[in-house]
Amino acid sequence: MDMNNEYVPKLCCENIKKLLRHDDVVISIENTATYEGKIIEIGAIFIKAYLPLAKIGSIYQIKPSDEFAEVISINEMSVTLLPFCDMSGMFLGQWLSFYQSEFFISVGYGLLGRVVNGLGHPLAAGDKLTNIPYQRSLFREPPDPLSRAIIDKPLSVGVKAIDGLLTCGVGQRIGIFAGSGVGKSTLLGMICNGAQADIIVMALIGERGREVNEFLALLPEETRLRSVFVVTTSDRPPLERMKAAFTATTIAEFFRDQGKHVLLIMDSVTRYARAARDVGLSIGEPDIRGGFPPSVFATLPRLLERAGPAAVGAITAIYSVLIENDDANDPIADEVRSILDGHIILSRKLAEENHYPAIDVGLSASRIMINVTSREQSNAAATLKSMIATYKDVELLLRIGEYKHGEDPQVDRAIHLWPQIQSFCRQPFDSVMEFNTTINELFRTVG
Known part of the structure; x- marks a missing residue:
């Protein structure tokens, strides 16, 4: 009987199914043939392999070791994978076997x-x-x-x-x-x-x-x-x-x-x-x-x-x-x-x-x-931040003795409260302050 080329593979597949009488076995055979391949290039941190139908994110086992690699890039000719392990000891022709479709923990x-x-x-x-x-x-x-x-x-x-x-x-x-x-x-x-x-x-x-x-x-x-x-x-x-x-x-x-x-x-x-x-x-x-x-x-x-x-x-x-x-x-x-x-x-x-x-x-x-603080706390925080900025503006003048007290009440207040402000902003690394204690200290600092 004369059969065209497209009909032959289909007939062969149907005959195999009849012989085995189990579709899952055929699927398993197809997966084995499709989802395995060998390494064709090794780079500094990547490997390339011929893996038909590979998908981004799929995990492959690097045989015969127990190490794995993940697919990160695919083109018509090859698949790029990144190993989860050190590259030492890998060689061309090493076999890759499909492990799972994505990474789980x-x-x-x-x-x-x-x-x-x-x-x-x-x-x-x-x-x-x-x-x-x-x-x-x-x-x-x-x-x-x-x-x-x-x-x-x-x-x-x-x-x-x-x-x-x-x-x-x-x-x-x-x-x-x-x-x-x-x-x-x-x-x-x-x-x-x-x-x-x-x-x-x-x-x-x-x-x-x-x-x-x-x-x-x-x-x-x-x-x-x-x-x-x-x-x-x-x-x-x-x-x-x-x-x-x-x-x-x-x-x-x-x-x-x-x-x-x-x-x-x-x-x-x-x-x-x-x-x-x-x-x-x-x-x-x-x-x-x-x-x-x-x-x-x-x-x-x-x-x-x-x-x-x-x-x-x-x-x-x-x-x-x-x-x-x-x-x-x-x-x-x-x-x-x-x-x-x-x-x-x-x-x-x-x-x-x-x-x-x-x-x-x-x-x-x-x-x-x-959204998470009271208006009083927000205002006190804004006031303290403003005093910090005010002090920083005149800090150089204070160091060289050029600032004259009494010229600006806001600056005078920032200078007067500077030790308390620094005390509020500093904290030993091994101490934990309760939230209400912090807020009360903030109110006391800004008066």
């Missing part, structure tokens, strides 16, 4: 008090996690804007300068912007200790290895037991450093969905962005702003918008941002500041004067403050 109350890596696995060798029965994808849509609860409750973080002058709300997203060596990690530790939250999720991304234990040692046991720590050090592959931000956010979302108020602290968004830059440049993206490719600025909103209040529960998020050369117009700092609900600026000048926390309250702002 296990979540549950068993994560409390534990330290996991950027992929959600225990950081300590030989450690095991229990009571984590739920599987969640790292990538979820942010809460619907119309379903978000209104932010109308203040959040006490135990730091006077923040609670009194830059009051945050439950569900707010705020950034801490600082150069290196001005007390950013210390301030984050103070917030961890003092924040009135049910659960704390702390992401340490791209940190120095020695700093991890140092930071954990600053936290009392009570704080550690209600916290989850996601840690990925600077030596880890860029894909893991990227995943760490989404892993921490996904864990925080799980607890928010249980009706909890979660404090998510990410240190730092800048190191996440640098890891994303490595990934983007490796697949040939151009750098468009300060050496960063467009994918970095596309993913930042998708990451940061996932925090905030939902119909049930809330995530209050604090993101630290490293400012290169103390330049507030750094592209990542500028982008993050435009997305968040407030910014806290740490001043190198204040740090050099041993003024800690080195918060420049004049340059900092909380966009939610007016």
